[in-house]
Amino acid sequence: MNDMSPTREERVEKLKGLGSSRKRVEDARFTQGKGNYVDDVKLPGMLHGDFVRSPYAHARVKSINIDAAMALPGVIAVLTAKDLEPLSLHWMPTLAGDKQMVLADGKVLFQGQEVAFVVAEDRYIAADACELVEVDYEELPVIVDPFEALESDTVLREDLEAGADGAHGPRKHHNHIFLWEEGEKEATEQVIDSAEVVAEEMVYYHRTHPCPLETCGSVASMDKVNGKLTLWGTFQAPHVVRTVASLLSGIEEHNIRVISPDIGGGFGNKVGVYPGYVCSIVASIVTGQPVKWIEDRMDNLMATAFARDYWMKGKISATKEGKITGLHCHVTADHGAFDACADPTKFPAGFFHICTGSYDIPVAYVGVDGVYTNKAPGGVAYRCSFRVTEAAYFIERMIEVLAMELNMDAAELRRINFIKKDQFPYQSALGWEFDSGDYHTAWDKALDAVDYAGLRKEQEERVAAFKRGETRKLLGIGLTHFTEIVGAGPVKNCDILGMGMFDSCEIRIHPTGSAVARLGTISQGQGHATTFAQILASETGIPADSITIEEGDTDTAPYGLGTYGSRSTPVAGAATAMAGRKIRAKAQMIAAYLLEVHDNDLEWDVDRFVVKGAPERFKTMAEIAYAAYNQAIPGVEPGLEAVSYYDPPNMTYPFGAYVCVMEIDVDTGEHEIRQFYALDDCGTRINPMVIEGQVHGGLTEALAIAMGQEIAYDKLGNVKTGTLMDFFLPTAWETPNYTTDFTETPSPHHPIGAKGVGESPNVGGVPAFSNAVHDAFRAFGLRQSHMPHDHWRIWKTANDLGLHG
Amino acid sequence: MSKMHIKLTVNGKEEELLAEPRELLIYVLRERLNLTGPHVGCETSHCGACTVEMNGKSVKSCTVLAAQANGAEITTIEGLGTPDELHVLQKMFKEHHGLQCGYCTPGMITRAHRLLQENPNPSEEEVRFGMAGNLCRCTGYQNIVKSIMAAAAEMNSAKEAAE
Numbered sequence: 011m012n013d014m015s016p017t018r019e020e021r022v023e024k025l026k027g028l029g030s031s032r033k034r035v036e037d038a039r040f041t042q043g044k045g046n047y048v049d050d051v052k053l054p055g056m057l058h059g060d061f062v063r064s065p066y067a068h069a070r071v072k073s074i075n076i077d078a079a080m081a082l083p084g085v086i087a088v089l090t091a092k093d094l095e096p097l098s099l100h101w102m103p104t105l106a107g108d109k110q111m112v113l114a115d116g117k118v119l120f121q122g123q124e125v126a127f128v129v130a131e132d133r134y135i136a137a138d139a140c141e142l143v144e145v146d147y148e149e150l151p152v153i154v155d156p157f158e159a160l161e162s163d164t165v166l167r168e169d170l171e172a173g174a175d176g177a178h179g180p181r182k183h184h185n186h187i188f189l190w191e192e193g194e195k196e197a198t199e200q201v202i203d204s205a206e207v208v209a210e211e212m213v214y215y216h217r218t219h220p221c222p223l224e225t226c227g228s229v230a231s232m233d234k235v236n237g238k239l240t241l242w243g244t245f246q247a248p249h250v251v252r253t254v255a256s257l258l259s260g261i262e263e264h265n266i267r268v269i270s271p272d273i274g275g276g277f278g279n280k281v282g283v284y285p286g287y288v289c290s291i292v293a294s295i296v297t298g299q300p301v302k303w304i305e306d307r308m309d310n311l312m313a314t315a316f317a318r319d320y321w322m323k324g325k326i327s328a329t330k331e332g333k334i335t336g337l338h339c340h341v342t343a344d345h346g347a348f349d350a351c352a353d354p355t356k357f358p359a360g361f362f363h364i365c366t367g368s369y370d371i372p373v374a375y376v377g378v379d380g381v382y383t384n385k386a387p388g389g390v391a392y393r394c395s396f397r398v399t400e401a402a403y404f405i406e407r408m409i410e411v412l413a414m415e416l417n418m419d420a421a422e423l424r425r426i427n428f429i430k431k432d433q434f435p436y437q438s439a440l441g442w443e444f445d446s447g448d449y450h451t452a453w454d455k456a457l458d459a460v461d462y463a464g465l466r467k468e469q470e471e472r473v474a475a476f477k478r479g480e481t482r483k484l485l486g487i488g489l490t491h492f493t494e495i496v497g498a499g500p501v502k503n504c505d506i507l508g509m510g511m512f513d514s515c516e517i518r519i520h521p522t523g524s525a526v527a528r529l530g531t532i533s534q535g536q537g538h539a540t541t542f543a544q545i546l547a548s549e550t551g552i553p554a555d556s557i558t559i560e561e562g563d564t565d566t567a568p569y570g571l572g573t574y575g576s577r578s579t580p581v582a583g584a585a586t587a588m589a590g591r592k593i594r595a596k597a598q599m600i601a602a603y604l605l606e607v608h609d610n611d612l613e614w615d616v617d618r619f620v621v622k623g624a625p626e627r628f629k630t631m632a633e634i635a636y637a638a639y640n641q642a643i644p645g646v647e648p649g650l651e652a653v654s655y656y657d658p659p660n661m662t663y664p665f666g667a668y669v670c671v672m673e674i675d676v677d678t679g680e681h682e683i684r685q686f687y688a689l690d691d692c693g694t695r696i697n698p699m700v701i702e703g704q705v706h707g708g709l710t711e712a713l714a715i716a717m718g719q720e721i722a723y724d725k726l727g728n729v730k731t732g733t734l735m736d737f738f739l740p741t742a743w744e745t746p747n748y749t750t751d752f753t754e755t756p757s758p759h760h761p762i763g764a765k766g767v768g769e770s771p772n773v774g775g776v777p778a779f780s781n782a783v784h785d786a787f788r789a790f791g792l793r794q795s796h797m798p799h800d801h802w803r804i805w806k807t808a809n810d811l812g813l814h815g
Numbered sequence: 816m817s818k819m820h821i822k823l824t825v826n827g828k829e830e831e832l833l834a835e836p837r838e839l840l841i842y843v844l845r846e847r848l849n850l851t852g853p854h855v856g857c858e859t860s861h862c863g864a865c866t867v868e869m870n871g872k873s874v875k876s877c878t879v880l881a882a883q884a885n886g887a888e889i890t891t892i893e894g895l896g897t898p899d900e901l902h903v904l905q906k907m908f909k910e911h912h913g914l915q916c917g918y919c920t921p922g923m924i925t926r927a928h929r930l931l932q933e934n935p936n937p938s939e940e941e942v943r944f945g946m947a948g949n950l951c952r953c954t955g956y957q958n959i960v961k962s963i964m965a966a967a968a969e970m971n972s973a974k975e976a977a978e
Contacts, residue, residue: 037909040917041901041924043852043892050851133842221858223864223918223952274918275952307857535916585961700817703912706955734861734950741947742956811953 011621021616026555027548027679028762031699032088034540036533045272051242053300056229057086059293060136061286061309062126066116067154067384067727068166069147071114079142084135086297088143089127089289091115093296095501101169102258102288105281105506106358107177108187108349109169110387111652112285117150119166119347120386121727122312127289129301152727156321156344156381159185165346166382177349178358178380182679187380192363193440198375201336205327209412214796215400217319217344217385217721219311220392221737222534224274226314227304230285230294238265239294243287245270245562245570246280249530250506252564254283259291270562276534277711278390280313281352281574306562308732315352316385316721317392320343320362320400326408332416334427337371337439338542339404341378343389349380351389353572354504354511355395360396361661363440364495367405368449368665369427374439384727393711393772395496395575402492406777410489410784411793419466420785421457424491425450435758442495444663445757445765448691451493452753456667456689461749462487465671473789482677488782492774497580497662504569512657513582514568515589517546519650521639523632524556530570532562532584536704536768538578541696542586545762548592551617551631568653576664576766579696580757585656587761593651596638600650601629603643662757662765666690668774672782674812679805681717681783688774691753693765702750707770709748712775714740716783718800739800782805787811821885825850826894840884841865844891850926852907854923854932856941856950863949867891873929875948894920895928903973904928913962914954923949927963936967947969 016024026032039045076088091113101109114125126143130136153159154167165184175181178188202208228243239261245251248270256263273280291807293301305314321342327335336568343359345351359378366374387745391397395709411426413420428449429436436444438801465487472485501510514530531538538561543554561567594614601619602609605627612619619634621627629637637643638650671685688705695701722730731737756763774800776797783799784792790811795803808814818833825848829948832847844867856864858877863910865877869889896902904924906912914920923946930937930945942963943956951959 033909034912036917037914038898040920041895041905041908042898043850043921045916045917045920047851047854049845049855052849096918132846134837221952223862223916223950224854225856266892272917274856275916277952307859334900454960699912703915703954703958706957707915707953708955711952733859734857735859739862739950739952741950742943742960745943745956747957748955 025547025553027544028696032544032554032697034537036539047272047274048244048306051229053231056300056302057129058136059127059129059301059303060140060291061124062140064123064125066147066149067121067152068120068150072116072146074149075144079139082139084131085139087129089743093199099288099292104348104350106349107213107352110350111346112288121729124285129293137624141345145808152384154383154723154727156342156383159381159383185382186346188358189379190358191377193375194373195375197231197339198336199372202325202327202338206330207333207415208325208327209415210325211411211794213397213404213407214321215320215403216797217316218715218719219316219721220277220279222275222277222279224303225310227285228290229300229302230290231300232294234298240267242269242271244273244280244572246276247567248532248562249564249796250509251732252751268564270532273534275391278574281390282315282350284314288701307328310738311732311790312729313386315390316388316741317390322404324408327414328412332418332423332426334371336371337374339365339376343378343380344383345380345389346383346385346387348387350387354498356503361495362397362401364398365401365405366438366440368491368493370429371439383451391575393708394769399495399773402773403777404488410781422491443660445660445759446755447665448755452667452689452691456669460687461726484674484786486674486782486786488778488785490774490778491664494770494773495661496576496662497658498575498577499661501657511571512655513570514655515585516568516653517589517593519635521636523550523635528556528560528567529570529582531573531578537700541700543714545583545586546590549587550593576769579764579766580662581656583764584761587656588656589652589654597634599646600637600643604629604637615645659759664692664765664770666770666774668778670782674786676808686746686748688748690767690770691755692767693757694763701767704768705750706748708771709775710740710745712772713779714738716776716779716797718798720798817830819882821881823884824888827889829946834881836882838881838957840879841880850893854918864919864922866926868929873926892925903969906968907962911958911962911965919951931967
């Protein structure tokens with residue numbers, strides 16, 4: 011060492027490892043318009059596919075005439091279910107154990123359903139040809155209400171054998187899919203029946219849609235010479251897509267290469283397998299040419315991946331002092347025409363049974379009835395982990411309703427029921443083991459930050475002024491304390507189509523001390539190329555700037571289950587750390603040889619192994635990497651590589667405390683977010699800048715959902731919100747500034763203690779916004795009004811409460 | 816369908832091509848000229864992912880016919896900055912984490928570029944209003960606004976230094 015040697019602090023700084031707000035490496039290409047999204051993929055001779063879609067929500071398909079379409083110059087093929095049937099591809103399995111029509115097989119069950127697939131030389135011709143396909147429909151009775159579906163004589167799914175069990179047990183009616191239960195039903199009912207105080211409410215979480223700015227699409231290229239299929243697409247789980255494509259097509263898995271290029275936002279929309287993917291593959295096999303399929307926005311909103319649509323009937327009981335004694339919930343879940351919900355196989359209602367929230371509730375029961383209707387299939391986790399958003403909204407509304415019933419402050423009610431710090435790991439009444447938490451600290455920090463007592467005083471004065479006729483604006487204080495469950499998940503109980511939900515990382519250290527790491531996940535904007543390199547930098551001592559992260563190519567990346575449900579950091583992030591530790595273990599042996607000491611005489615220091623008690627004797631990771639490739643080291647294989655497949659022992663449980671302060675104009679129904687404070691605890695923080703960005707984005711999606719966004723149907727099953735004219739996405743004008751904050755309670759079972767954050771703000775944000783609306787009207791007796799709280803609905807609420815004189 | 820002869824100046828380069836009268840400008844840019852920076856997000860003018868500059872104005876190229884653009888000067892994201900010398904907006908979007916998935920970013924930066932031509936010293940409110948034709952699903956806009964404000968400040972101080 012000489013005087014020019016960097017200090018320890020400088021070496022740490024240079025790594026840009028854990029905790030660094032490292033700027034994103036992805037941004038160079040994105041800011042210059044050089045991203046590579048699926049619609050940017052262009053291949054010689056590529057054809058374009060487009061769907062003929064059903065204008066009806068329920069109808070028999072009597073005939074399809076493709077003659078006029080085929081006669082149009084430039085049209086290569088028109089596929090219908092009859093063409094797919096010999097290949098057994100006219101139906102496909104869903105992630106939820108049901109099956110779904112790829113192309114209409116005798117009938118259609120929702121508006122926008124895929125009826126025929128036109129393949130043409132360009133997009134314009136394909137769209138023209140869709141208009142020329144003549145389909146003769148016979149309309150059938152339409153059901154868009156799940157409660158009506160369970161009473162109706164109309165059989166929606168004629169393909170299912172009457173009386174036979176479904177994938178999740180007995181079906182009690184021809185439009186019923188499953189009843190899924192958790193917890194102790196009788197014990198819960200007994201507690202509630204004999205409780206001092208009971209609050210009961212129907213909480214509806216409306217149907218909405220993830221609506222990433224890039225729609226879904228794929229390009230299939232069947233190389234008949236080599237027997238290889240290459241498939242580019244908007245896949246949040248490319249490896250699973252490869253397996254499914256192999257099982258469905260019969261092409262051996264080594265002959266299929268799936269590539270997720272840059273993805274323009276996912277939010278759950280790109281988890282499922284859609285008819286467009288299947289049809290592009292079949293069309294490429296049939297024509298021998300590459301075939302591209304790209305949804306338009308209306309296709310996207312009508313046909314792929316709705317979210318929510320849960321009717322949650324709740325009962326919560328407490329002592330007079332406000333200690334919660336029991337929680338009962340029955341959900342009527344509208345799954346649409348096919349049960350295509352994207353959940354781990356054994357969880358048909360996802361992780362909805364996290365619905366005891368942040369509270370120590372001794373006994374609870376949940377029952378979920380899945381129901382078929384004439385709506386689009388989907389049921390994806392829109393920026394949440396498998397129905398966790400529904401659960402958080404449910405419990406946070408029930409707490410507010412209970413607070414009204416008790417005539418108690420809702421912040422205080424939460425405080426006296428929080429799971430205490432010393433109760434972790436905490437066994438919930440519905441079967442989860444919460445890994446870690448410190449809810450009281452987070453709550454106090456949040457309430458102090460917004461001057462909660464001052465806000466309540468101001469609100470009281472506002473109500474008084476309103477009653478005196480001095481103002482027409484009310485003040486709402488929306489509180490939320492949420493607990494998420496993310497990082498699915500342990501292979502023992504979590505799988506997708508039989509594939510255990512582990513994830514993976516493979517690292518290669520190059521001779522000159524830089525590295526490439528490949529993961530089984532795929533970023534859709536989360537910045538994996540930036541943050542996973544930071545994990546590795548801290549584990550291996552190689553600066554993040556010298557590490558390339560690659561994902562999404564199944565020919566090169568190790569198998570993984572993909573990115574959704576905030577699972578990348580909890581699962582693939584853990585695999586990355588573990589693979590990094592394997593690198594370090596081998597590096598230690600090499601360093602010991604080079605320094606002529608025993609392994610045990612070395613200790614790790616930032617980016618090097620140092621001889622204990624002799625700090626001037628060390629080998630840096632760069633020196634060790636070089637030695638791994640140019641020296642024969644006895645008992646050690648050449649090279650420096652590692653792979654880790656990580657099966658998490660438990661989920662992680664991020665939490666947060668949010669406060670939304672909202673002004674509401676009683677006469678116009680307009681709202682203004684005056685303040686939004688978001689405290690998130692996602693365990694160890696990898697990149698604070700990226701975390702803050704995730705929180706801003708998730709809160710804005712929550713704002714959209716709570717305040718205006720919905721997939722609405724009329725009674726005939728027509729989608730009323732099929733374009734961005736009707737489907738609300740907030741602009742910069744409607745979106746407030748947010749204040750972010752944090753506490754840091756590491757996960758005890760994760761190698762670096764990280765829990766995941768991408769979805770927290772959506773899970774916590776929706777109840778915070780909605781509770782603010784309800785809270786504004788609390789003084790006038792409002793218990794529950796359904797989202798989305800658009801201007802009209804807020805005006806109507808005020809009107810129903812008699813506030814318009 | 817018979818094709819039209821169309822001349823455009825795109826990012827300073829003269830282009831001549833044949834296009835059907837119904838072809839949209841975004842299609843011509845992406846498919847015929849291989850400028851895939853501008854994206855399609857909605858086809859209805861709402862999202863702004865396809866934003867380009869046409870004769871000094873921001874337009875949504877998904878609802879402009881190529882025929883309407885005949886003779887026009889077009890600037891796309893590919894015309895702002897170079898890999899060796901990024902435009903200050905490109906630098907500031909990176910510096911302030913003004914993007915995530917990147918899909919809206921080319922339209923967003925192209926629109927911000929025009930906004931700052933129209934109003935070199937905007938207030939936060941003016942930025943939010945001036946950017947309201949461009950949707951982002953990832954960032955919640957806070958850092959986009961920050962990026963644009965920072966770019967304006969830097970452009971103004973560079974201008975002052977030059978004067």
